[in-house]
Amino acid sequence: MARADKFAVEMGTPSMTLMDRAGTAVADAVARYPYPTRILVLCGPGNNGGDGFVAARVLAQRGFKVRLALLGDRDKLTGDARRAAERWRGAVEEPAAVDLDEAGVIVDALFGAGLARDLDGAARALVERMAQSGKPIVAVDLPSGLDGATGKVRGAAAQAVETVTFFRRKPGHLLEPGRSLCGRVRVADIGIPDEALEAIRPQTFVDMPALWRDAFLVPAAGGHKYSRGHAVVVSGPAWTSGAARLSARGALRAGAGLVTIALPRDALPLQAASYAAIMPRPVDGAGELAELLADRRLNTVVLGPGLGGGEQTRAKIDVAAPGRRLVLDADALTSYEGVPWALAAVAACSDGLIVTPHEGEFARMFRGDGEVLEAPSKLARTRAAARRLGAVVVLKGADTVIAHPDGRAAIAENAPAYLATAGAGDVLAGIAGGLLAQGMPPFEAACAAVWLHGEAAREAGPGLIADDLPEGLRGVYSRLYAAIEKA
Numbered sequence: 001m002a003r004a005d006k007f008a009v010e011m012g013t014p015s016m017t018l019m020d021r022a023g024t025a026v027a028d029a030v031a032r033y034p035y036p037t038r039i040l041v042l043c044g045p046g047n048n049g050g051d052g053f054v055a056a057r058v059l060a061q062r063g064f065k066v067r068l069a070l071l072g073d074r075d076k077l078t079g080d081a082r083r084a085a086e087r088w089r090g091a092v093e094e095p096a097a098v099d100l101d102e103a104g105v106i107v108d109a110l111f112g113a114g115l116a117r118d119l120d121g122a123a124r125a126l127v128e129r130m131a132q133s134g135k136p137i138v139a140v141d142l143p144s145g146l147d148g149a150t151g152k153v154r155g156a157a158a159q160a161v162e163t164v165t166f167f168r169r170k171p172g173h174l175l176e177p178g179r180s181l182c183g184r185v186r187v188a189d190i191g192i193p194d195e196a197l198e199a200i201r202p203q204t205f206v207d208m209p210a211l212w213r214d215a216f217l218v219p220a221a222g223g224h225k226y227s228r229g230h231a232v233v234v235s236g237p238a239w240t241s242g243a244a245r246l247s248a249r250g251a252l253r254a255g256a257g258l259v260t261i262a263l264p265r266d267a268l269p270l271q272a273a274s275y276a277a278i279m280p281r282p283v284d285g286a287g288e289l290a291e292l293l294a295d296r297r298l299n300t301v302v303l304g305p306g307l308g309g310g311e312q313t314r315a316k317i318d319v320a321a322p323g324r325r326l327v328l329d330a331d332a333l334t335s336y337e338g339v340p341w342a343l344a345a346v347a348a349c350s351d352g353l354i355v356t357p358h359e360g361e362f363a364r365m366f367r368g369d370g371e372v373l374e375a376p377s378k379l380a381r382t383r384a385a386a387r388r389l390g391a392v393v394v395l396k397g398a399d400t401v402i403a404h405p406d407g408r409a410a411i412a413e414n415a416p417a418y419l420a421t422a423g424a425g426d427v428l429a430g431i432a433g434g435l436l437a438q439g440m441p442p443f444e445a446a447c448a449a450v451w452l453h454g455e456a457a458r459e460a461g462p463g464l465i466a467d468d469l470p471e472g473l474r475g476v477y478s479r480l481y482a483a484i485e486k487a
């Protein structure tokens with residue numbers, strides 16, 4: 001943001017104008033509240049407070065009753081914040097002297113992008129009072145105390161009903177707990193030109209179709225099933241084979257031309273009673289898997305769901321990896337507990353690897369690797385893991401992060417809460433495999449899989465079970481194809 005700000009100033013927009021627009025956008029948001037009769041603006045010592053002074057002035061000019069309190073010393077304000085304060089004609093009160101109960105709406109303009117350390121002392125006490133007030137809070141840029149780079153709370157932060165940010169959202173608006181604390185996020189255009197992005201070249205994205213649409217394959221008129229890849233899902237024993245069946249259905253619905261499920265002989269009858277379009281093959285052990293995979297048209301293998309951990313699983317991965325595209329999930333990942341370098345070796349000989357751990361599996365994989373586990377945010381941890389493995393890492397959760405070893409990363413925001421259900425991860429691994437089989441590059445395939453998975457859940461709606469997810473993809477695909485054809 002500092003660079004975007006600088007770019008806009010160099011292109012001829014004075015920084016004071018940016019602040020005026022920022023403060024006005026906040027005023028607009030506050031004015032939308034029903035009965036914002038008594039507005040209390042709490043300003044901090046930097047430019048976030050400056051935005052607050054502008055908002056207070058604009059709201060007062062529009063006839064609202066506005067009180068303003070400043071945390072810190074008015075004489076110590078500098079730059080644009082000082083000018084904004086000079087143009088505020090009302091009283092500047094002491095926060096300690098203000099009764100928050102009298103406010104209809106509170107504007108939280110204490111700290112934004114300049115939060116430099118954990119809140120303590122008077123700042124923390126004020127944020128805690130605000131949090132306990134139960135009043136609707138409109139946050140300027142970020143709820144004060146929320147770290148915009150990590151999504152973590154530094155000391156304290158008050159739940160906002162709405163957060164008004166500028167130019168683009170920041171990771172802290174998307175990563176939990178930040179996402180939840182922000183309430184509704186409104187992005188205001190304050191006149192920073194989009195060309196600033198060409199200078200900045202951001203590496204962090206929201207996971208949405210614009211990010212991967214160019215790599216997504218819509219079936220072509222002249223295509224046939226063999227041009228859409230052949231995915232293999234390797235199943236565990238009969239009693240856990242449901243997981244592999246969910247993956248296989250995900251891969252098929254995601255558009256893989258052919259899907260084979262490799263099952264131990266005792267599990268064959270179960271598959272025979274399942275999806276007829278999925279081809280069962282008896283495979284007991286790594287040796288028989290090697291025989292199946294002698295056919296190089298089987299270009300993608302999904303291993304992990306219901307597979308069981310340990311040596312047997314690693315032997316199968318060793319057989320599958322060379323020159324092939326792989327998705328590893330669940331038991332396949334915990335088989336590498338504490339030895340991520342062994343997984344990096346798998347990635348190196350493959351034609352592209354996606355790993356899809358949840359937090360627990362991630363912690364086990366990287367046990368003892370402080371550089372990965374102690375990186376400052378979920379975003380940074382996922383990036384560090386991708387670099388470590390030389391693979392695309394999907395770290396699952398409400399705020400799933402997808403990272404490529406080259407530094408690109410995306411944060412998903414479309415998963416409904418009810419997607420956290422048994423077997424949902426198995427379907428995700430399958431969708432990723434289905435997209436890899438069709439030839440999508442691993443990062444784009446992983447991002448698309450995560451987005452599609454979230455949309456499929458929405459399509460199915462509350463009460464969702466994992467079996468509904470592959471079916472939900474049909475509606476999502478018809479809309480996506482239509483949108484891509486239009487574009």
Ligand SMILES: NC(=O)C1=CN([C@@H]2O[C@H](COP(=O)(O)OP(=O)(O)OC[C@H]3O[C@@H](n4cnc5c(N)ncnc54)[C@H](OP(=O)(O)O)[C@@H]3O)[C@@H](O)[C@H]2O)[C@@H](O)CC1
Pocket residue numbers: 001002004005018019022044045046047048049050051110111112113114115116117118119120123140141142166190
């Ligand atoms: N850039 C842009 O494009 C635009 C930016 N805009 C706005 O500017 C905001 C960023 O402003 P900013 O850089 O002045 O930082 P800000 O959040 O006000 O905080 C800095 C102050 O807080 C203090 N402080 C920090 N941590 C503290 C702590 N734990 N406990 C106590 N004090 C602490 C710190 O003190 P110091 O560390 O120097 O002691 C300093 O005084 C941004 O969020 C947006 O609202 C808009 O106007 C539009 C254009």
Ligand SMILES: [K+]
Pocket residue numbers: 048108109110111112139140141142143144
């Ligand atoms: K704030």
